[in-house]
Amino acid sequence: MTALHPRLVSVYDEVTQRNPGESEFHQAVREVFETLSPVVVKHPEYADAQVLQRLCEPERQIIFRVPWVDDAGRVQVNRGFRVEFSSVLGPYKGGLRFHPNVYAGTVKFLGFEQIFKNSLTGMPLGGGKGGSDFDPKGRSDGEVMRFCQSFMTELHRHIGEYTDVPAGDTGVGARELGFLFGQYKRLTNRYESGVLTGKGLTWGGSQVRTEATGFGAVYFVQSMLALSQRDLEGQRVVVSGSGNVAIHAAQKAQELGAVVVACSDSGGYVVDEAGLDIDLLKDIKNVRRGRMSDYARERGLDHISAGSVWDVHCDVAIPCATQNELGEREARALVAGGVSVVAEGANMPCTPDAVRVFRDAGVAFAPGKAANAGGVVTSSLEMQQNASRDSWTFAHTDERLRSTMTEIHDRCLSTADDYDVPGDYVAGANIAGFTRVADAMLAFGVI
Ligand code: NDP
Ligand code: 2IT
Numbered sequence: 001m002t003a004l005h006p007r008l009v010s011v012y013d014e015v016t017q018r019n020p021g022e023s024e025f026h027q028a029v030r031e032v033f034e035t036l037s038p039v040v041v042k043h044p045e046y047a048d049a050q051v052l053q054r055l056c057e058p059e060r061q062i063i064f065r066v067p068w069v070d071d072a073g074r075v076q077v078n079r080g081f082r083v084e085f086s087s088v089l090g091p092y093k094g095g096l097r098f099h100p101n102v103y104a105g106t107v108k109f110l111g112f113e114q115i116f117k118n119s120l121t122g123m124p125l126g127g128g129k130g131g132s133d134f135d136p137k138g139r140s141d142g143e144v145m146r147f148c149q150s151f152m153t154e155l156h157r158h159i160g161e162y163t164d165v166p167a168g169d170t171g172v173g174a175r176e177l178g179f180l181f182g183q184y185k186r187l188t189n190r191y192e193s194g195v196l197t198g199k200g201l202t203w204g205g206s207q208v209r210t211e212a213t214g215f216g217a218v219y220f221v222q223s224m225l226a227l228s229q230r231d232l233e234g235q236r237v238v239v240s241g242s243g244n245v246a247i248h249a250a251q252k253a254q255e256l257g258a259v260v261v262a263c264s265d266s267g268g269y270v271v272d273e274a275g276l277d278i279d280l281l282k283d284i285k286n287v288r289r290g291r292m293s294d295y296a297r298e299r300g301l302d303h304i305s306a307g308s309v310w311d312v313h314c315d316v317a318i319p320c321a322t323q324n325e326l327g328e329r330e331a332r333a334l335v336a337g338g339v340s341v342v343a344e345g346a347n348m349p350c351t352p353d354a355v356r357v358f359r360d361a362g363v364a365f366a367p368g369k370a371a372n373a374g375g376v377v378t379s380s381l382e383m384q385q386n387a388s389r390d391s392w393t394f395a396h397t398d399e400r401l402r403s404t405m406t407e408i409h410d411r412c413l414s415t416a417d418d419y420d421v422p423g424d425y426v427a428g429a430n431i432a433g434f435t436r437v438a439d440a441m442l443a444f445g446v447i
Contacts, residue, residue, distance in 0.1 A: 001352070005037040007047045015056045022105030024323055028112050028348060029056060035427040036434060038419040051438045058111065060084040064154040066132060068146045080151050082130035084164055085111040088440045091162055092128030093118055093376060095169030098176065100135040107131055110347055116433030117369040120408055123380040128164055136171050148179035156187045161194030167379050168198045170322065173244060193386040197379035206382035207394040208401055214248025215398070216374015216405045217318055217345040218256065223409035224341050224364050233257035238314040240264050241321030242285055242292055245345045245372065249318050251278045262312040264321065265292045268305035271312055313337025320345035331357035344368035355426070370412050370429040377404045
Protein backbone atom coordinates (compact mmCIF):
# COMPACT_ATOMS: atom_id res chain seq x y z
CA MET A 1 0.00 0.00 0.00
CA THR A 2 1.15 3.54 -0.71
CA ALA A 3 1.49 5.63 2.45
CA LEU A 4 -1.07 8.38 2.94
CA HIS A 5 -0.19 12.02 3.54
CA PRO A 6 -0.28 12.62 7.35
CA ARG A 7 -3.28 14.95 6.96
CA LEU A 8 -5.23 12.11 5.31
CA VAL A 9 -4.39 9.30 7.76
CA SER A 10 -6.87 10.33 10.44
CA VAL A 11 -9.61 10.92 7.86
CA TYR A 12 -9.09 7.44 6.42
CA ASP A 13 -9.05 5.86 9.90
CA GLU A 14 -12.29 7.63 10.69
CA VAL A 15 -13.87 6.29 7.47
CA THR A 16 -12.96 2.69 8.35
CA GLN A 17 -14.18 3.08 11.95
CA ARG A 18 -17.45 4.78 11.06
CA ASN A 19 -18.26 2.31 8.27
CA PRO A 20 -17.27 -1.09 9.71
CA GLY A 21 -17.31 -4.11 7.41
CA GLU A 22 -17.68 -2.04 4.22
CA SER A 23 -14.42 -3.20 2.64
CA GLU A 24 -15.17 -2.03 -0.92
CA PHE A 25 -15.98 1.47 0.37
CA HIS A 26 -12.71 1.54 2.34
CA GLN A 27 -10.85 0.38 -0.79
CA ALA A 28 -12.37 3.09 -2.98
CA VAL A 29 -11.61 5.82 -0.43
CA ARG A 30 -8.04 4.58 0.06
CA GLU A 31 -7.43 4.49 -3.69
CA VAL A 32 -8.46 8.15 -4.01
CA PHE A 33 -6.54 9.26 -0.89
CA GLU A 34 -3.32 7.57 -2.08
CA THR A 35 -3.22 9.95 -5.03
CA LEU A 36 -4.13 13.16 -3.21
CA SER A 37 -0.84 13.92 -1.37
CA PRO A 38 0.29 16.50 -3.95
CA VAL A 39 -3.10 18.22 -3.71
CA VAL A 40 -2.96 18.41 0.08
CA VAL A 41 0.52 19.96 -0.17
CA LYS A 42 -0.46 22.48 -2.87
CA HIS A 43 -3.89 23.35 -1.43
CA PRO A 44 -3.90 23.19 2.39
CA GLU A 45 -7.19 25.13 2.27
CA TYR A 46 -9.04 21.93 1.29
CA ALA A 47 -7.88 20.04 4.37
CA ASP A 48 -8.43 23.12 6.55
CA ALA A 49 -12.08 23.17 5.47
CA GLN A 50 -12.40 19.39 6.11
CA VAL A 51 -13.42 18.85 2.50
CA LEU A 52 -12.43 15.17 2.54
CA GLN A 53 -14.19 14.39 5.83
CA ARG A 54 -17.31 15.93 4.37
CA LEU A 55 -17.04 14.08 1.04
CA CYS A 56 -16.66 10.70 2.74
CA GLU A 57 -19.92 11.16 4.62
CA PRO A 58 -22.86 10.88 2.18
CA GLU A 59 -25.26 13.83 2.26
CA ARG A 60 -28.08 11.32 2.71
CA GLN A 61 -28.48 7.53 2.84
CA ILE A 62 -31.82 5.85 2.31
CA ILE A 63 -32.36 2.17 3.15
CA PHE A 64 -35.80 0.69 2.65
CA ARG A 65 -37.88 -2.48 2.59
CA VAL A 66 -38.99 -3.77 -0.82
CA PRO A 67 -41.83 -6.29 -0.40
CA TRP A 68 -43.24 -8.03 -3.48
CA VAL A 69 -45.11 -11.18 -4.45
CA ASP A 70 -43.46 -13.91 -6.56
CA ASP A 71 -45.15 -16.05 -9.21
CA ALA A 72 -45.95 -18.73 -6.64
CA GLY A 73 -47.87 -16.18 -4.55
CA ARG A 74 -45.19 -16.01 -1.84
CA VAL A 75 -44.24 -12.69 -0.29
CA GLN A 76 -40.58 -11.81 -0.80
CA VAL A 77 -38.65 -9.07 0.98
CA ASN A 78 -35.56 -7.34 -0.38
CA ARG A 79 -33.56 -4.36 0.79
CA GLY A 80 -33.35 -1.18 -1.28
CA PHE A 81 -30.67 1.51 -1.11
CA ARG A 82 -30.06 4.99 -2.44
CA VAL A 83 -26.95 6.77 -1.25
CA GLU A 84 -27.03 10.46 -2.17
CA PHE A 85 -23.35 11.28 -1.81
CA SER A 86 -22.74 14.75 -3.17
CA SER A 87 -24.95 17.36 -4.83
CA VAL A 88 -22.19 19.97 -5.06
CA LEU A 89 -22.00 19.99 -8.87
CA GLY A 90 -25.55 19.00 -9.77
CA PRO A 91 -28.34 16.60 -8.86
CA TYR A 92 -27.18 13.26 -7.43
CA LYS A 93 -26.49 11.07 -10.46
CA GLY A 94 -25.62 7.40 -10.69
CA GLY A 95 -27.02 4.00 -11.49
CA LEU A 96 -29.07 1.36 -9.71
CA ARG A 97 -27.62 -2.12 -9.26
CA PHE A 98 -29.73 -5.23 -8.68
CA HIS A 99 -27.51 -8.12 -7.61
CA PRO A 100 -27.69 -10.53 -4.66
CA ASN A 101 -24.35 -9.35 -3.25
CA VAL A 102 -25.41 -5.68 -2.98
CA TYR A 103 -25.10 -4.25 0.55
CA ALA A 104 -24.38 -0.80 1.99
CA GLY A 105 -20.64 -1.12 1.26
CA THR A 106 -21.26 -1.81 -2.44
CA VAL A 107 -23.56 1.15 -2.90
CA LYS A 108 -21.22 3.44 -0.95
CA PHE A 109 -18.12 2.47 -2.93
CA LEU A 110 -20.00 3.02 -6.18
CA GLY A 111 -21.48 6.33 -5.00
CA PHE A 112 -18.11 7.59 -3.80
CA GLU A 113 -16.47 6.74 -7.14
CA GLN A 114 -19.34 8.39 -8.96
CA ILE A 115 -18.66 11.80 -7.34
CA PHE A 116 -15.23 11.99 -8.94
CA LYS A 117 -16.19 10.33 -12.21
CA ASN A 118 -19.06 12.74 -12.74
CA SER A 119 -16.91 15.73 -11.82
CA LEU A 120 -14.20 14.57 -14.22
CA THR A 121 -16.68 14.68 -17.12
CA GLY A 122 -16.97 18.47 -16.68
CA MET A 123 -20.77 18.14 -16.70
CA PRO A 124 -23.21 19.47 -14.07
CA LEU A 125 -23.67 16.21 -12.15
CA GLY A 126 -23.51 15.29 -8.47
CA GLY A 127 -22.81 11.74 -7.33
CA GLY A 128 -25.02 8.96 -5.98
CA LYS A 129 -25.81 5.26 -6.39
CA GLY A 130 -28.52 2.83 -5.43
CA GLY A 131 -29.74 -0.68 -5.79
CA SER A 132 -30.98 -3.77 -4.11
CA ASP A 133 -29.97 -7.31 -3.15
CA PHE A 134 -32.73 -8.52 -5.49
CA ASP A 135 -31.48 -11.11 -8.00
CA PRO A 136 -33.23 -10.72 -11.38
CA LYS A 137 -31.61 -13.93 -12.66
CA GLY A 138 -34.21 -16.63 -13.26
CA ARG A 139 -37.12 -14.31 -12.40
CA SER A 140 -40.06 -13.91 -14.80
CA ASP A 141 -40.86 -10.54 -16.38
CA GLY A 142 -43.88 -10.32 -14.06
CA GLU A 143 -41.73 -10.84 -10.97
CA VAL A 144 -39.20 -8.25 -12.14
CA MET A 145 -42.07 -5.81 -12.80
CA ARG A 146 -43.61 -6.28 -9.34
CA PHE A 147 -40.22 -5.89 -7.71
CA CYS A 148 -39.45 -2.69 -9.68
CA GLN A 149 -42.87 -1.23 -8.88
CA SER A 150 -42.37 -1.85 -5.18
CA PHE A 151 -38.82 -0.46 -5.30
CA MET A 152 -40.04 2.73 -7.00
CA THR A 153 -42.99 3.08 -4.62
CA GLU A 154 -40.46 4.05 -1.97
CA LEU A 155 -37.71 5.56 -4.16
CA HIS A 156 -40.01 8.07 -5.91
CA ARG A 157 -40.16 10.31 -2.81
CA HIS A 158 -36.42 10.87 -2.98
CA ILE A 159 -35.72 11.44 -6.68
CA GLY A 160 -36.53 14.08 -9.28
CA GLU A 161 -35.02 15.85 -12.25
CA TYR A 162 -33.39 18.51 -10.02
CA THR A 163 -32.79 16.24 -7.03
CA ASP A 164 -31.53 12.78 -7.89
CA VAL A 165 -31.48 11.07 -11.29
CA PRO A 166 -30.92 7.28 -11.26
CA ALA A 167 -29.95 5.14 -14.28
CA GLY A 168 -29.03 1.50 -14.92
CA ASP A 169 -26.07 -0.55 -13.73
CA THR A 170 -25.53 -4.29 -13.21
CA GLY A 171 -28.87 -6.10 -13.42
CA VAL A 172 -30.74 -2.93 -14.39
CA GLY A 173 -31.25 -2.46 -18.13
CA ALA A 174 -34.01 -1.38 -20.50
CA ARG A 175 -36.63 -3.74 -19.03
CA GLU A 176 -36.12 -2.63 -15.44
CA LEU A 177 -35.89 1.08 -16.32
CA GLY A 178 -39.20 0.79 -18.18
CA PHE A 179 -40.96 -0.66 -15.13
CA LEU A 180 -39.31 1.93 -12.87
CA PHE A 181 -40.23 4.91 -15.07
CA GLY A 182 -43.79 3.66 -15.56
CA GLN A 183 -44.31 3.40 -11.82
CA TYR A 184 -42.74 6.82 -11.16
CA LYS A 185 -45.05 8.41 -13.72
CA ARG A 186 -48.07 6.68 -12.22
CA LEU A 187 -47.26 7.66 -8.63
CA THR A 188 -46.47 11.30 -9.38
CA ASN A 189 -48.90 11.93 -12.25
CA ARG A 190 -46.03 13.74 -14.02
CA TYR A 191 -44.27 12.92 -17.27
CA GLU A 192 -40.92 13.94 -15.85
CA SER A 193 -38.47 12.57 -18.42
CA GLY A 194 -35.45 13.97 -16.62
CA VAL A 195 -35.96 11.80 -13.52
CA LEU A 196 -34.25 8.71 -14.96
CA THR A 197 -31.73 8.13 -17.73
CA GLY A 198 -31.32 5.08 -19.92
CA LYS A 199 -34.96 5.38 -20.98
CA GLY A 200 -36.26 3.67 -24.12
CA LEU A 201 -35.95 5.58 -27.38
CA THR A 202 -39.73 5.97 -27.78
CA TRP A 203 -40.24 7.45 -24.29
CA GLY A 204 -37.53 10.06 -23.80
CA GLY A 205 -34.33 8.05 -24.05
CA SER A 206 -31.19 9.10 -25.92
CA GLN A 207 -29.54 7.45 -28.87
CA VAL A 208 -26.25 5.76 -27.87
CA ARG A 209 -27.06 5.52 -24.11
CA THR A 210 -27.30 1.72 -24.39
CA GLU A 211 -23.95 1.49 -26.14
CA ALA A 212 -22.31 4.41 -24.33
CA THR A 213 -20.23 2.84 -21.56
CA GLY A 214 -18.65 0.19 -23.78
CA PHE A 215 -18.17 2.53 -26.74
CA GLY A 216 -16.75 5.19 -24.43
CA ALA A 217 -14.24 2.77 -22.90
CA VAL A 218 -12.99 1.91 -26.38
CA TYR A 219 -12.74 5.59 -27.36
CA PHE A 220 -10.63 6.04 -24.24
CA VAL A 221 -8.41 3.11 -25.27
CA GLN A 222 -8.02 4.73 -28.71
CA SER A 223 -6.65 7.86 -27.03
CA MET A 224 -4.27 5.78 -24.91
CA LEU A 225 -2.95 3.93 -27.95
CA ALA A 226 -2.63 7.13 -29.99
CA LEU A 227 0.02 8.40 -27.55
CA SER A 228 2.36 5.81 -29.03
CA GLN A 229 1.05 6.16 -32.60
CA ARG A 230 -0.97 2.95 -32.37
CA ASP A 231 -4.62 2.16 -33.06
CA LEU A 232 -6.95 -0.77 -32.51
CA GLU A 233 -6.47 -2.32 -35.95
CA GLY A 234 -5.25 -5.88 -35.48
CA GLN A 235 -5.07 -5.65 -31.66
CA ARG A 236 -6.03 -8.74 -29.72
CA VAL A 237 -8.56 -7.73 -27.07
CA VAL A 238 -10.13 -9.55 -24.12
CA VAL A 239 -13.18 -8.25 -22.26
CA SER A 240 -14.70 -9.78 -19.14
CA GLY A 241 -18.40 -10.09 -18.51
CA SER A 242 -20.98 -10.28 -21.29
CA GLY A 243 -23.43 -7.65 -20.15
CA ASN A 244 -24.18 -4.14 -21.37
CA VAL A 245 -20.66 -2.76 -21.00
CA ALA A 246 -18.78 -5.84 -22.25
CA ILE A 247 -20.91 -6.38 -25.35
CA HIS A 248 -20.67 -2.78 -26.52
CA ALA A 249 -16.96 -2.53 -25.76
CA ALA A 250 -16.43 -5.66 -27.84
CA GLN A 251 -18.65 -4.31 -30.63
CA LYS A 252 -16.83 -0.98 -30.90
CA ALA A 253 -13.36 -2.57 -30.62
CA GLN A 254 -14.22 -4.91 -33.51
CA GLU A 255 -15.71 -2.06 -35.57
CA LEU A 256 -12.32 -0.36 -35.18
CA GLY A 257 -10.42 -3.39 -36.42
CA ALA A 258 -9.55 -5.28 -33.25
CA VAL A 259 -10.24 -8.97 -32.70
CA VAL A 260 -12.03 -9.56 -29.40
CA VAL A 261 -11.12 -13.14 -28.60
CA ALA A 262 -12.80 -13.78 -25.24
CA CYS A 263 -15.53 -12.75 -22.83
CA SER A 264 -17.15 -14.31 -19.76
CA ASP A 265 -19.96 -14.45 -17.26
CA SER A 266 -19.98 -15.67 -13.68
CA GLY A 267 -20.18 -19.28 -14.96
CA GLY A 268 -16.98 -19.21 -17.03
CA TYR A 269 -15.50 -17.92 -20.27
CA VAL A 270 -15.25 -18.66 -23.97
CA VAL A 271 -12.32 -18.12 -26.33
CA ASP A 272 -13.42 -17.36 -29.88
CA GLU A 273 -10.28 -16.84 -31.96
CA ALA A 274 -12.31 -15.68 -34.96
CA GLY A 275 -13.58 -12.72 -32.93
CA LEU A 276 -16.80 -12.63 -30.92
CA ASP A 277 -20.06 -12.89 -32.84
CA ILE A 278 -21.68 -9.75 -31.41
CA ASP A 279 -25.14 -10.35 -32.89
CA LEU A 280 -25.26 -13.85 -31.42
CA LEU A 281 -24.03 -12.56 -28.05
CA LYS A 282 -26.75 -9.86 -28.01
CA ASP A 283 -29.40 -12.39 -28.93
CA ILE A 284 -28.33 -14.83 -26.21
CA LYS A 285 -27.81 -12.23 -23.49
CA ASN A 286 -30.43 -9.58 -24.19
CA VAL A 287 -33.25 -11.51 -25.86
CA ARG A 288 -32.96 -15.06 -24.51
CA ARG A 289 -31.29 -14.05 -21.23
CA GLY A 290 -28.96 -17.01 -21.71
CA ARG A 291 -25.40 -17.84 -20.65
CA MET A 292 -21.91 -18.00 -22.14
CA SER A 293 -22.32 -21.79 -22.10
CA ASP A 294 -25.10 -21.31 -24.71
CA TYR A 295 -22.74 -19.18 -26.83
CA ALA A 296 -20.05 -21.88 -26.63
CA ARG A 297 -22.46 -24.61 -27.63
CA GLU A 298 -23.92 -22.65 -30.54
CA ARG A 299 -20.45 -21.71 -31.86
CA GLY A 300 -18.99 -25.20 -31.28
CA LEU A 301 -16.44 -23.90 -28.77
CA ASP A 302 -15.32 -24.98 -25.31
CA HIS A 303 -16.92 -23.36 -22.29
CA ILE A 304 -14.16 -22.97 -19.69
CA SER A 305 -15.18 -22.80 -16.07
CA ALA A 306 -11.74 -23.22 -14.44
CA GLY A 307 -9.23 -20.36 -14.13
CA SER A 308 -10.13 -16.96 -15.47
CA VAL A 309 -10.69 -15.10 -18.73
CA TRP A 310 -7.49 -13.19 -17.85
CA ASP A 311 -5.48 -16.32 -18.63
CA VAL A 312 -6.17 -15.56 -22.30
CA HIS A 313 -3.26 -13.53 -23.67
CA CYS A 314 -4.03 -10.22 -25.33
CA ASP A 315 -2.70 -6.74 -26.18
CA VAL A 316 -5.61 -4.83 -24.65
CA ALA A 317 -7.68 -5.91 -21.64
CA ILE A 318 -11.01 -4.27 -20.79
CA PRO A 319 -12.49 -5.70 -17.56
CA CYS A 320 -16.26 -5.10 -17.75
CA ALA A 321 -17.78 -7.48 -15.18
CA THR A 322 -17.54 -6.54 -11.52
CA GLN A 323 -15.42 -5.18 -8.65
CA ASN A 324 -12.20 -6.97 -7.71
CA GLU A 325 -12.53 -9.53 -10.51
CA LEU A 326 -8.90 -9.05 -11.57
CA GLY A 327 -6.32 -9.65 -8.82
CA GLU A 328 -2.55 -9.97 -8.63
CA ARG A 329 -2.48 -13.47 -10.15
CA GLU A 330 -4.63 -12.46 -13.09
CA ALA A 331 -2.58 -9.27 -13.62
CA ARG A 332 0.63 -11.31 -13.72
CA ALA A 333 -0.94 -13.65 -16.27
CA LEU A 334 -1.92 -10.69 -18.44
CA VAL A 335 1.56 -9.16 -18.21
CA ALA A 336 3.14 -12.52 -19.10
CA GLY A 337 0.81 -12.64 -22.12
CA GLY A 338 2.05 -9.27 -23.36
CA VAL A 339 -0.77 -6.89 -22.42
CA SER A 340 0.13 -3.23 -22.97
CA VAL A 341 -3.15 -1.40 -22.19
CA VAL A 342 -5.73 -2.08 -19.45
CA ALA A 343 -8.85 0.10 -19.26
CA GLU A 344 -11.53 -0.51 -16.63
CA GLY A 345 -15.01 -0.74 -18.16
CA ALA A 346 -16.44 -1.90 -14.84
CA ASN A 347 -16.20 -0.03 -11.54
CA MET A 348 -13.04 -1.01 -9.60
CA PRO A 349 -12.55 -4.41 -11.32
CA CYS A 350 -8.80 -4.40 -10.65
CA THR A 351 -7.56 -4.88 -7.09
CA PRO A 352 -4.87 -2.51 -5.76
CA ASP A 353 -2.33 -5.36 -6.07
CA ALA A 354 -3.25 -5.86 -9.72
CA VAL A 355 -2.84 -2.15 -10.44
CA ARG A 356 0.63 -2.29 -8.84
CA VAL A 357 1.59 -5.21 -11.11
CA PHE A 358 0.53 -3.21 -14.17
CA ARG A 359 2.39 -0.13 -13.01
CA ASP A 360 5.61 -2.05 -12.29
CA ALA A 361 5.41 -3.69 -15.72
CA GLY A 362 4.89 -0.35 -17.53
CA VAL A 363 1.37 -1.28 -18.68
CA ALA A 364 -0.82 1.77 -19.39
CA PHE A 365 -3.70 1.56 -16.89
CA ALA A 366 -6.92 3.63 -16.99
CA PRO A 367 -9.24 3.56 -13.95
CA GLY A 368 -13.00 3.14 -14.31
CA LYS A 369 -13.65 6.70 -13.17
CA ALA A 370 -12.15 7.84 -16.45
CA ALA A 371 -12.53 4.92 -18.86
CA ASN A 372 -16.16 4.02 -18.06
CA ALA A 373 -17.45 7.59 -17.79
CA GLY A 374 -19.13 7.29 -21.20
CA GLY A 375 -22.30 5.94 -19.61
CA VAL A 376 -22.87 8.89 -17.35
CA VAL A 377 -21.66 11.31 -20.05
CA THR A 378 -24.44 10.08 -22.32
CA SER A 379 -26.90 10.17 -19.41
CA SER A 380 -26.05 13.85 -19.13
CA LEU A 381 -26.66 14.22 -22.88
CA GLU A 382 -30.02 12.50 -22.34
CA MET A 383 -30.83 15.05 -19.60
CA GLN A 384 -29.90 17.89 -22.00
CA GLN A 385 -32.22 16.51 -24.67
CA ASN A 386 -35.05 16.03 -22.15
CA ALA A 387 -34.65 19.59 -20.82
CA SER A 388 -34.85 21.05 -24.34
CA ARG A 389 -37.57 18.58 -25.47
CA ASP A 390 -35.27 17.61 -28.31
CA SER A 391 -33.75 14.39 -29.60
CA TRP A 392 -30.48 14.11 -31.42
CA THR A 393 -29.34 11.64 -34.09
CA PHE A 394 -27.18 8.63 -33.33
CA ALA A 395 -24.23 10.14 -35.20
CA HIS A 396 -24.41 13.48 -33.37
CA THR A 397 -24.74 11.85 -29.94
CA ASP A 398 -21.95 9.39 -30.65
CA GLU A 399 -19.68 12.25 -31.70
CA ARG A 400 -20.47 14.13 -28.46
CA LEU A 401 -19.60 10.97 -26.52
CA ARG A 402 -16.38 10.42 -28.47
CA SER A 403 -15.16 13.98 -28.10
CA THR A 404 -16.01 14.04 -24.38
CA MET A 405 -14.06 10.79 -23.80
CA THR A 406 -11.08 12.38 -25.57
CA GLU A 407 -11.40 15.44 -23.33
CA ILE A 408 -11.54 13.24 -20.22
CA HIS A 409 -8.45 11.36 -21.39
CA ASP A 410 -6.57 14.61 -21.99
CA ARG A 411 -7.76 16.10 -18.68
CA CYS A 412 -6.38 13.07 -16.80
CA LEU A 413 -2.98 13.47 -18.43
CA SER A 414 -2.74 17.26 -18.16
CA THR A 415 -3.73 17.11 -14.47
CA ALA A 416 -1.15 14.36 -13.87
CA ASP A 417 1.46 16.64 -15.49
CA ASP A 418 0.39 19.62 -13.33
CA TYR A 419 0.93 17.56 -10.19
CA ASP A 420 4.24 15.99 -11.30
CA VAL A 421 2.92 12.47 -11.81
CA PRO A 422 3.16 12.31 -15.62
CA GLY A 423 1.30 9.49 -17.33
CA ASP A 424 -0.54 8.47 -14.15
CA TYR A 425 -4.19 8.17 -15.21
CA VAL A 426 -5.29 7.14 -11.71
CA ALA A 427 -3.85 10.24 -10.07
CA GLY A 428 -4.94 12.48 -12.94
CA ALA A 429 -8.56 11.27 -12.78
CA ASN A 430 -8.77 11.49 -8.99
CA ILE A 431 -7.15 14.92 -8.73
CA ALA A 432 -9.11 16.48 -11.60
CA GLY A 433 -12.36 15.03 -10.23
CA PHE A 434 -11.59 16.01 -6.65
CA THR A 435 -10.43 19.60 -7.20
CA ARG A 436 -13.55 20.60 -9.15
CA VAL A 437 -15.78 19.33 -6.32
CA ALA A 438 -13.53 20.78 -3.62
CA ASP A 439 -13.47 24.26 -5.17
CA ALA A 440 -17.26 24.33 -5.30
CA MET A 441 -17.44 23.17 -1.67
CA LEU A 442 -15.16 26.01 -0.60
CA ALA A 443 -17.39 28.45 -2.51
CA PHE A 444 -20.52 27.14 -0.77
CA GLY A 445 -19.15 27.41 2.78
CA VAL A 446 -19.78 24.72 5.38
CA ILE A 447 -22.80 22.76 4.16
P1 NDP B 1 -24.75 -6.25 -16.69
O1 NDP B 1 -25.65 -6.71 -15.62
O2 NDP B 1 -25.31 -5.89 -18.01
O3 NDP B 1 -23.60 -7.33 -16.92
C1 NDP B 1 -22.73 -7.73 -15.93
C2 NDP B 1 -21.86 -8.83 -16.50
O4 NDP B 1 -20.78 -9.11 -15.61
C3 NDP B 1 -22.62 -10.14 -16.70
O5 NDP B 1 -22.12 -10.79 -17.82
C4 NDP B 1 -22.28 -10.88 -15.42
O6 NDP B 1 -22.37 -12.29 -15.51
C5 NDP B 1 -20.83 -10.50 -15.29
N1 NDP B 1 -20.37 -10.77 -13.95
C6 NDP B 1 -20.86 -10.28 -12.80
N2 NDP B 1 -20.18 -10.79 -11.78
C7 NDP B 1 -19.22 -11.58 -12.33
C8 NDP B 1 -18.16 -12.37 -11.81
N3 NDP B 1 -17.98 -12.44 -10.48
N4 NDP B 1 -17.36 -13.06 -12.66
C9 NDP B 1 -17.57 -12.98 -14.00
N5 NDP B 1 -18.54 -12.26 -14.55
C10 NDP B 1 -19.35 -11.58 -13.72
O7 NDP B 1 -23.96 -5.01 -16.06
P2 NDP B 1 -23.19 -3.84 -16.81
O8 NDP B 1 -22.52 -4.34 -18.02
O9 NDP B 1 -24.11 -2.69 -16.91
O10 NDP B 1 -22.09 -3.44 -15.71
C11 NDP B 1 -20.84 -4.08 -15.64
C12 NDP B 1 -19.88 -3.20 -14.86
O11 NDP B 1 -19.77 -1.92 -15.49
C13 NDP B 1 -20.28 -2.90 -13.42
O12 NDP B 1 -19.11 -2.76 -12.64
C14 NDP B 1 -20.97 -1.54 -13.53
O13 NDP B 1 -20.94 -0.83 -12.30
C15 NDP B 1 -20.07 -0.88 -14.57
N6 NDP B 1 -20.65 0.26 -15.27
C16 NDP B 1 -21.85 0.17 -15.91
C17 NDP B 1 -22.35 1.27 -16.58
C18 NDP B 1 -23.61 1.20 -17.37
O14 NDP B 1 -23.96 2.20 -17.99
N7 NDP B 1 -24.31 0.07 -17.41
C19 NDP B 1 -21.66 2.57 -16.55
C20 NDP B 1 -20.36 2.53 -15.92
C21 NDP B 1 -19.91 1.42 -15.29
P3 NDP B 1 -23.63 -13.07 -14.83
O15 NDP B 1 -24.76 -12.83 -15.76
O16 NDP B 1 -23.17 -14.47 -14.76
O17 NDP B 1 -23.85 -12.45 -13.47
O1 2IT C 1 -21.33 3.51 -12.96
C1 2IT C 1 -21.89 4.33 -13.73
O2 2IT C 1 -21.31 5.34 -14.12
C2 2IT C 1 -23.24 4.03 -14.19
N1 2IT C 1 -23.78 2.98 -13.86
C3 2IT C 1 -23.99 5.00 -15.05
C4 2IT C 1 -24.56 6.13 -14.23
C5 2IT C 1 -25.52 7.01 -14.96
O3 2IT C 1 -26.16 7.80 -14.24
O4 2IT C 1 -25.65 6.96 -16.17
